[in-house]
Amino acid sequence: MEKYIMALDQGTTSSRCILFAKDGTQAAFAQKEFAQIYPKPGWVEQDAMEIWGTQMGVAQEAMQTLGATYEQIEAIGITNQRETCIVWDKNTGKPVYNAIVWQCRRTSEYCSKLKERGLTEQIQRKTGLLPDPYFSATKLHWILENVKDAREKAENGDLLFGTVDTWLIWNLTKGKSHATDVSNASRTMLYNINDLTWDKDLLLEFNIPQTMLPDVKDTNAFFGETDPALFGGGIPILAAVGDQQSALFGHGCVTGGSAKNTFGTGGFLLMNTGENPVYSSNRLLTTIAWRIDGKLNYALEGSVFVAGAAIQWLRDELKLIDSSRESEECALKVKDTNGVYFVPAFVGLGAPYWEAEARGSIFGLTRGANKDHIIRATLESLAYQTYDVLHAMEEDAKLSLKILKTDGGAASNRFLLQFLADITSVPVEHPKNSERTAFGAAKLAGLASGFWIDYEAKQEKLEEVELYSPAIEALKRKTLLEGWKRAIDCSLYYAQTAKKEGADSNEI
Numbered sequence: 001m002e003k004y005i006m007a008l009d010q011g012t013t014s015s016r017c018i019l020f021a022k023d024g025t026q027a028a029f030a031q032k033e034f035a036q037i038y039p040k041p042g043w044v045e046q047d048a049m050e051i052w053g054t055q056m057g058v059a060q061e062a063m064q065t066l067g068a069t070y071e072q073i074e075a076i077g078i079t080n081q082r083e084t085c086i087v088w089d090k091n092t093g094k095p096v097y098n099a100i101v102w103q104c105r106r107t108s109e110y111c112s113k114l115k116e117r118g119l120t121e122q123i124q125r126k127t128g129l130l131p132d133p134y135f136s137a138t139k140l141h142w143i144l145e146n147v148k149d150a151r152e153k154a155e156n157g158d159l160l161f162g163t164v165d166t167w168l169i170w171n172l173t174k175g176k177s178h179a180t181d182v183s184n185a186s187r188t189m190l191y192n193i194n195d196l197t198w199d200k201d202l203l204l205e206f207n208i209p210q211t212m213l214p215d216v217k218d219t220n221a222f223f224g225e226t227d228p229a230l231f232g233g234g235i236p237i238l239a240a241v242g243d244q245q246s247a248l249f250g251h252g253c254v255t256g257g258s259a260k261n262t263f264g265t266g267g268f269l270l271m272n273t274g275e276n277p278v279y280s281s282n283r284l285l286t287t288i289a290w291r292i293d294g295k296l297n298y299a300l301e302g303s304v305f306v307a308g309a310a311i312q313w314l315r316d317e318l319k320l321i322d323s324s325r326e327s328e329e330c331a332l333k334v335k336d337t338n339g340v341y342f343v344p345a346f347v348g349l350g351a352p353y354w355e356a357e358a359r360g361s362i363f364g365l366t367r368g369a370n371k372d373h374i375i376r377a378t379l380e381s382l383a384y385q386t387y388d389v390l391h392a393m394e395e396d397a398k399l400s401l402k403i404l405k406t407d408g409g410a411a412s413n414r415f416l417l418q419f420l421a422d423i424t425s426v427p428v429e430h431p432k433n434s435e436r437t438a439f440g441a442a443k444l445a446g447l448a449s450g451f452w453i454d455y456e457a458k459q460e461k462l463e464e465v466e467l468y469s470p471a472i473e474a475l476k477r478k479t480l481l482e483g484w485k486r487a488i489d490c491s492l493y494y495a496q497t498a499k500k501e502g503a504d505s506n507e508i
Contacts, residue, residue: 003074004028005446006062006235007438008055010080010164011243012101012265013312015054017062018435019073020442022451026435028065030058037098042105042347045098048086051164052171056230063231070231076172077239077445078223079246079437080164082187085139087150087212088167090160093175097147099164100139103266103305103347107138108356119205126192126199128277128286130354134303135189136163141206154209161212163188165240169223172237177224180214182296183245186288191216193277193288193298219245219290220448239444243437244268245289248299250440251405251431259393259401261386261420262437263410266350267307269389270299271397282392283352292444300396302351302389306360307382308410310344314378320371324409331376331415339364341487342377344385349491352392357495363487382410383420384484390424405429407436414468421468423477428468 004019004027013036019028032054037045063073083102088095100106114123114131123131133139140161144151153159162170166180185191185198190208192199198213217223219241225234241249244262248270251260256274261267270289277286277298289297311327314320321327343349345358362374394400404426410416411430421428446452 001072003072003451004066004068005442005449005451006059006073006076007442007445008059008076008078008168009243009438009441010051010055010078010168012081012103015051015058016438017055017058018438018442019062019066019068020439020446024439026433028062028068030061030065032058036101040106042108044101044104044347046084046101048088048095048099048167051099052167055168056171060231070233070235073231073235074451075236075238075445075449076226077241077441077443078165078168078237079241079243079441080168080184082163082184082242082244083134083136084164085136085143085161086164086167087140087143087159087161089153089158090175091158093171096150096153096159097143100143102134104139105133105347105356107133107142108348110138110141111356123189123202124279124286126194126202127189128186128193128279129189130283130285131189132354133356134305134350135187137189137202137206137208140208144207154212157209157211159212160214161208162214165242166214169237169240172226172230173224174227174229178214179217179223179240181217181219181221181240182288182291183219183242184240185216187242193286218292218294220292220444236449238448239441241290241441241444244270244301245287245299246440246444247407247437248272248289248440250436250438250443251407253405254297257397257399260405260407260436263307263382263406263408263416265307265309267304267382267385269302269386269393271393271401273298273300273397278396280392280396282396283354284389284392284396285351290444300393302393304385304389305347305350306344307385308408309346310342310378310381311410313344313346314375320375325412327375327379328413328415330372331379334370334372334376337364337377337380338369338373339366339483340369340373340377341483342374342381343487343491344378344381345491351389353488353492355492355495358491359494361487361491361494363490364483379413379416380419380423382416383423384481386420387424387481390426401426403427403429405431407431407434417466417468418471421470422472423480425470425477427470430466430468432464432466
């Protein structure tokens with residue numbers, strides 16, 4: 001009887017399930033998008049019940065594709081959009097409010113006050129993170145302060161908090177397991193990455209009852225068994241890992257100095273720094289990559305809030321393209337951007353700028369600029385943002401990257417990957433099978449169950465890669481980067497003047 005590892009890949013815009021066979025190949029795949037909710041400018045929410053419903057639906061669909069039973073699923077590995085905050089009533093199982101998504105900027109003013117009070121250094125030292133609406137803590141604080149009866153219920157021990165992995169585990173086990181792993185806990189801005197505990201000082205600062213918080217386990221731990229009613233019998237959940245750490249593991253970046261960049265909804269560059277945390281002097285994040293059988297690995301991370309989402313914007317809002325794939329063709333129709341630069345700061349700028357009030361902007365428009373120039377500038381912006389993070393990361397880690405591995409939906413764009421190699425001056429490697437996020441979670445669960453016996457996990461069919469080498473002159477690279485820097489400076493200036501004029505549209 002053929003057996004499989006099930007990867008539940010719960011992303012920002014869709015829920016996916018992939019069943020991996022013994023040789024590491026994909027045996028079945030299912031995906032379903034779900035709604036994004038924008039109550040106010042800069043606010044982003046999702047229906048937590050829809051997240052659960054779509055994830056369960058694609059799991060069942062993938063199994064039905066093969067006619068597989070629960071007995072053929074060796075184990076489940078979960079990977080998920082991180083930082084997104086869900087609070088639910090433990091008695092009814094119903095969320096008290098929509099999931100507040102990692103992109104949401106509603107707590108910008110609150111975070112500014114944390115910085116004004118001089119808490120940046122303490123938060124970074126304890127959590128490796130910077131005070132920003134990106135992380136879960138201020139979202140959870142907002143729910144407790146703004147949702148009717150939430151504070152009282154939380155104080156009475158009736159509410160539970162979790163990132164998306166915790167929400168899925170709780171539902172899969174029918175409330176028997178309220179747990180997360182260290183990689184997801186390290187993204188909440190409540191978890192001490194040195195002591196490996198929920199930090200009591202930060203819980204006090206954000207006024208969050210510890211009874212709300214999940215148990216924190218190793219990344220390859222036993223998180224419970226699925227309720228028999230879901231699949232016909234119990235399946236062990238043997239891995240949970242944040243999506244970016246999962247991609248790092250899926251790429252095989254298990255030693256210090258190896259790095260990958262994921263072009264998903266956002267862009268996330270992670271470098272494995274080994275068993276010791278490296279704290280950034282360039283406003284990058286220090287995070288836990290994973291803890292496997294008690295052994296910790298840390299990572300440096302640069303988070304770009306908008307990457308693939310910018311291409312979706314071209315398609316869905318501007319209607320400049322009919323499909324994301326069309327963006328490559330349009331970019332190649334023109335020899336350059338005709339001087340156009342696009343800063344896709346729809347929800348602020350992430351690393352290394354951390355400016356929550358920045359907004360999307362297009363510079364350098366002339367009468368000769370056409371839609372292809374704008375499309376090309378959008379693709380180039382993904383590479384420019386990656387350059388900013390990579391440059392800062394090399395300074396922090398005191399090394400020069402030899403190769404950059406890539407994955408994610410937008411990484412299927414060959415123009416983007418070549419421009420990325422050109423502008424960073426680093427060779428870019430892209431696997432032809434790019435499902436490294438899902439495979440990371442599957443590999444962790446497969447190793448934990450004994451389905452696979454080593455880190456390689458029979459990846460021979462996944463190892464075929466495309467290599468993009470830098471191919472532009474240094475002077476041209478310098479000129480392009482100077483133009484990008486001017487565009488960024490203008491975007492930052494807009495944010496600073498908006499603050500001075502009291503024009504913040506994201507006020508709580």
